[in-house]
Amino acid sequence: MQNFELTILGCSSATPTSKRNPTAQLLNIAERFFLIDCGEATQIQLRRFKLKFQRINHIFISHLHGDHYLGLMGLISSMHLLGRTVELHLYCPAELQEIIEIQFKHSQSYIKFPIVYHAHNYVNNELIFEDERVEVRTIVLNHRIPCCGFVFKEKPLLPTISKEAIHLFQLTVDEIVAIKAGGDFVKRSGEIIKNSELLSIPNSPRSYAYCSDTCYDERLLEYIKGVNLLYHEATFLNEMQERAKETYHTTALQAGTIAKKAEVKQLMIGHYSARYKDLQPLLDEAKSVFENTVLAIEGESTIVHN
Amino acid sequence: MQNFELTILGCSSATPTSKRNPTAQLLNIAERFFLIDCGEATQIQLRRFKLKFQRINHIFISHLHGDHYLGLMGLISSMHLLGRTVELHLYCPAELQEIIEIQFKHSQSYIKFPIVYHAHNYVNNELIFEDERVEVRTIVLNHRIPCCGFVFKEKPLLPTISKEAIHLFQLTVDEIVAIKAGGDFVKRSGEIIKNSELLSIPNSPRSYAYCSDTCYDERLLEYIKGVNLLYHEATFLNEMQERAKETYHTTALQAGTIAKKAEVKQLMIGHYSARYKDLQPLLDEAKSVFENTVLAIEGESTIVHN
Numbered sequence: 001m002q003n004f005e006l007t008i009l010g011c012s013s014a015t016p017t018s019k020r021n022p023t024a025q026l027l028n029i030a031e032r033f034f035l036i037d038c039g040e041a042t043q044i045q046l047r048r049f050k051l052k053f054q055r056i057n058h059i060f061i062s063h064l065h066g067d068h069y070l071g072l073m074g075l076i077s078s079m080h081l082l083g084r085t086v087e088l089h090l091y092c093p094a095e096l097q098e099i100i101e102i103q104f105k106h107s108q109s110y111i112k113f114p115i116v117y118h119a120h121n122y123v124n125n126e127l128i129f130e131d132e133r134v135e136v137r138t139i140v141l142n143h144r145i146p147c148c149g150f151v152f153k154e155k156p157l158l159p160t161i162s163k164e165a166i167h168l169f170q171l172t173v174d175e176i177v178a179i180k181a182g183g184d185f186v187k188r189s190g191e192i193i194k195n196s197e198l199l200s201i202p203n204s205p206r207s208y209a210y211c212s213d214t215c216y217d218e219r220l221l222e223y224i225k226g227v228n229l230l231y232h233e234a235t236f237l238n239e240m241q242e243r244a245k246e247t248y249h250t251t252a253l254q255a256g257t258i259a260k261k262a263e264v265k266q267l268m269i270g271h272y273s274a275r276y277k278d279l280q281p282l283l284d285e286a287k288s289v290f291e292n293t294v295l296a297i298e299g300e301s302t303i304v305h306n
Numbered sequence: 307m308q309n310f311e312l313t314i315l316g317c318s319s320a321t322p323t324s325k326r327n328p329t330a331q332l333l334n335i336a337e338r339f340f341l342i343d344c345g346e347a348t349q350i351q352l353r354r355f356k357l358k359f360q361r362i363n364h365i366f367i368s369h370l371h372g373d374h375y376l377g378l379m380g381l382i383s384s385m386h387l388l389g390r391t392v393e394l395h396l397y398c399p400a401e402l403q404e405i406i407e408i409q410f411k412h413s414q415s416y417i418k419f420p421i422v423y424h425a426h427n428y429v430n431n432e433l434i435f436e437d438e439r440v441e442v443r444t445i446v447l448n449h450r451i452p453c454c455g456f457v458f459k460e461k462p463l464l465p466t467i468s469k470e471a472i473h474l475f476q477l478t479v480d481e482i483v484a485i486k487a488g489g490d491f492v493k494r495s496g497e498i499i500k501n502s503e504l505l506s507i508p509n510s511p512r513s514y515a516y517c518s519d520t521c522y523d524e525r526l527l528e529y530i531k532g533v534n535l536l537y538h539e540a541t542f543l544n545e546m547q548e549r550a551k552e553t554y555h556t557t558a559l560q561a562g563t564i565a566k567k568a569e570v571k572q573l574m575i576g577h578y579s580a581r582y583k584d585l586q587p588l589l590d591e592a593k594s595v596f597e598n599t600v601l602a603i604e605g606e607s608t609i610v611h612n
Contacts, residue, residue, distance in 0.1 A: 015384045018353040022380075040380040041347035047324040064412045066383045070376070074328075074346040077372045078321045095412040102408060106370045106401040108451050145414050 002030040002133070004154065004206050004304040006229065009045040010037075011270040011296040013235050013249070014067045021045055021298060022067035023212060023271060025231070026056070027152060030133040035059040036150065036210050042071035043078050049299050054084055058129060060136070061092035062212060063147035069096065073103055080111045087114040091128050091136075093146060094119035120148045124223055139223045141214035144248045149211040151223060157202035165198050203306045209264070212271050215245060216254040221262045229304045230259055231296065234269035234282055252282040256289030265305070270296030308336040308439070310460065310512050310610040312535065315351040316343075317576040317602040319519075319541050319555070320373045327351055327604060328373035329518060329577060331537070332362070333458060336439040341365040342456065342516050348377035349384050355605050360390055364435060366442070367398035368518060369453035375402065379409055386417045393420040397434050397442075399452060400425035426454045430529055445529045447520035450554045455517040457529060463508035471504050509612045515570070518577050521551060522560040527568045535610045536565055537602065540575035540588055558588040562595030571611070576602030 005028045010021030022039025026046070033055045035042070046053045053075065061069050069092070079088065090096065097117045104111060118128060122140050129136035132155065139149035161176055169175075169185060179185055185193040209224040212233035224230055235249035244251050250258075252269055259267035269286050272279060279295050286293040294302065311334045316327030328345025332352070339361045341348070352359045359381065367375050375398075385394070396402065403423045410417060424434060428446050435442035438461065445455035467482055475481075475491060485491055491499045515530040518539035530536055541555035550557050556564075558575055565573035575592050578585060585601050592599040600608065 015387050016350055016353070016380075018350070021350070040377065041350055044322055044324070044327070044347055047322070064409075065415075066379055066409070066413060070380050071346065073372050074322075074376050081321050093412070099409055099412060103370075103372070103405055106399070106405060107372060109371075 001203070002154070002157075003028050004030075004208070005301050006208060006231075006268075006304065007049065007051065007301040008270065008296045008298050009042055009049070010039045011272060011298055012039075012067070013233075013271045013273050014065065015274045016040070016067070017274045020272065020274075022070070024071065025210070026051055027208060029152060029154060032058070032131070032134055034136075034152065037062055037068040037212070038071040038075060039067045040070040041074075043075040045298065046075075054079060054082065054086075056088075057086060058089045058091065060150050060210075061090065061096060062141070062149065062210070063143060063145055064093050064095060064099075065145065065213065068213075072096075073100065076100070076111065076115070077109070080109070080113065084113045087116055089116045089118060089129075091118045091150075092120065120146070122146055122148060137223070139209065139211065139220055141211060141220070142217040142248065143213045143215070147213055149209065149214070149220070151207060151209045151227065153207040154205035156205050159199040159201050161198055162200060169193070206304050206306060208304055211258075213249060215248045216250050216258065218258075218261065220258065224258075224262045224264065226263050226265075228265045228306065229268060229302065230262065230264040230266070231268045231270060232258055233271035234286060235271050235273050237276075237281055237285055252285035253289060256286035256293060259286075259290040259293065265292065267293040268296050268302065269293060307509070308460070308463075309334050310336075310514070311607050312514060312537075312574075312610065313355065313357065313607040314576065314602045314604050315348055315355070316345045317578060317604055318345075318373070319539075319577045319579050320371065321580045322346070322373070323580045326578065326580075328376070330377065331516070332357055333514060335458060335460060337361075338364070338437070338440055340442075340458065343368055343374040343518070344377040344381060345373045346376040347380075349381040351604065352381075360385060360388065360392075362394075363392060364395045364397065366456050366516075367396065367402060368447070368455065368516070369449060369451055370399050370401060370405075371451065371519065374519075378402075379406065382406070382417065382421070383415065386415070386419065390419045393422055395422045395424060395435075397424045397456075398426065426452070428452055428454060443529070445515070445517065445526055447517060447526070448523040448554065449519045449521070453519055455515065455520070455526070457513060457515045457533065459513040460511035462511050465505040465507050467504055468506060475499065512610050512612055514610055517564075519555060521554045522556050522564065524564075524567065526564065530564075530568045530570065532569050532571075534571045534612065535574060535608065536568065536570040536572070537574045537576060538564055539577035540592060541577050541579050543582075543587055543591060558591035559595060562592035562599060565592075565596040565599065571598065573599040574602050574608065575599060 009024035012020035024042040232255040234252040234255040238253035315330035318326035330348040538561040540558040540561040544557040544559035
């Protein structure tokens with residue numbers, strides 16, 4: 001089975017603490033390394049957790065609050081100083097290009113690799129990245145400034161014929177192609193081996209949805225329906241739901257409710273307010289609605305399962 | 307004696323390592339907290355070392371290479387989010403204002419405290435800050451882009467009369483003023499107590515010079531002559547002097563030479579290239595020319611002595 005693994009680099013909300021960094025996540029799907037948001041000190045976190053940042057070719061920035069992008073200049077600078085030549089794709093608010101270019105201009109830096117900007121259109125379910133293994137679509141989140149979430153999904157894998165069957169029946173290439181296309185196999189003896197006995201049907205494609213920052217908004221449900229892992233921000237406990245509403249954030253109870261209504265397989269909460277030293281009450285609150293919830297913890301990796 | 311203490315927050319050169327952050331220093335002179343450069347994650351370092359960042363009212367940025375200023379947006383944002391209303395003074399390249407304002411514009415942030423920009427004129431010995439206890443002057447460094455160092459100096463303290471003498475001789479306020487102005491004291495018996503016996507002459511004012519980033523340049527000498535503590539970058543070992551020259555940096559041997567020629571009291575080296583895991587060879591090299599050298603180490607504080 002191909003890799004599908006999420007590593008948390010930062011899980012704090014706007015003001016970091018001495019223990020928690022601002023938002024950043026590294027998602028590995030089939031050895032594509034996607035960086036999702038890039039708060040201050042993301043490059044330091046990548047080094048700390050021994051994750052090679054030159055393997056990152058695609059960076060997704062949800063919105064232009066500092067805790068989601070301020071680490072980008074430093075990361076790009078280090079990529080440059082360490083000799084990168086491979087192009088880097090940024091999926092981000094259009095304005096980020098101006099922010100980056102003005103800083104390179106004033107530092108008189110001439111980055112040796114191309115940066116390809118893909119500006120958000122803030123359209124639900126828009127396909128913004130695709131290759132033979134993965135596709136990424138946007139979700140419009142409901143925040144104080146324009147903000148996008150992302151759904152990462154494996155492409156359906158083709159059925160495979162086991163090596164054992166290939167050897168056992170001494171299959172030719174033409175026969176393999178015919179079986180993959182749905183045909184049965186007829187032995188010389190005339191015995192028929194059914195297609196279903198030869199083909200192993202792969203698991204259904206897995207998906208990961210990233211929803212930060214947003215207030216509670218049921219319009220998200222249709223785009224995250226049934227995902228294998230949902231990351232949803234849970235900045236506050238529900239006792240602060242008024243504050244959550246004012247600041248366009250979500251409570252842990254609300255994150256659990258979204259997970260339940262969207263019938264996702266697993267929920268991960270994060271983007272914790274600095275006021276919570278102990279995260280257990282946030283976890284308990286989300287679990288009271290949606291049992292299969294885990295906390296985002298820096299340095300921890302989660303494998304996305306079917 | 308009033309405080310004069312330097313705390314290192316970051317001592318790495320352009321690419322940070324998992325152990326060393328980019329440049330930032332906190333200088334406390336008589337409870338004025340001056341932040342000198344502000345590399346990425348400076349706010350995290352301040353928290354880590356339990357230094358209250360709302361006490362910082364003056365920030366000095368040497369130049370616009372990212373490792374010297376990329377932590378500023380995050381620090382200012384956190385100051386704002388934590389309710390700051392007191393004005394913040396930035397002594398920096400003029401272009402920094404544009405970099406900061408464009409980011410606040412795109413994040414739709416309206417900072418609740420005034421930011422007062424003092425643009426560098428790149429003039430040697432220019433007085434850029436002064437109050438009753440401290441003055442700060444610029445030094446023009448020799449780097450790839452315009453870059454300023456800074457000399458922080460105590461104001462001369464006035465002579466004081468000890469409490470013991472005031473009680474012993476039952477001095478009146480007028481008599482104290484006269485003694486401070488240089489007069490002797492005549493007792494009722496006619497006995498003369500000499501001025502020098504009554505006044506305690508304070509130590510001469512202490513000074514700290516910050517020189518990063520720069521190549522070896524003897525034009526600095528006259529502005530840092532005899533300072534109590536000189537911080538001078540030492541990015542490379544001398545075996546890499548060609549690389550140092552190309553990149554407008556200094557070797558440890560050259561930093562020692564500058565300290566010796568400027569007849570400073572103590573030298574601190576820093577801004578180490580990421581290639582040096584072990585800093586001892588850099589220290590040894592600087593010490594081979596100038597014995598009273600120390601390494602900049604994150605989290606360590608140095609009291610500036612006469």
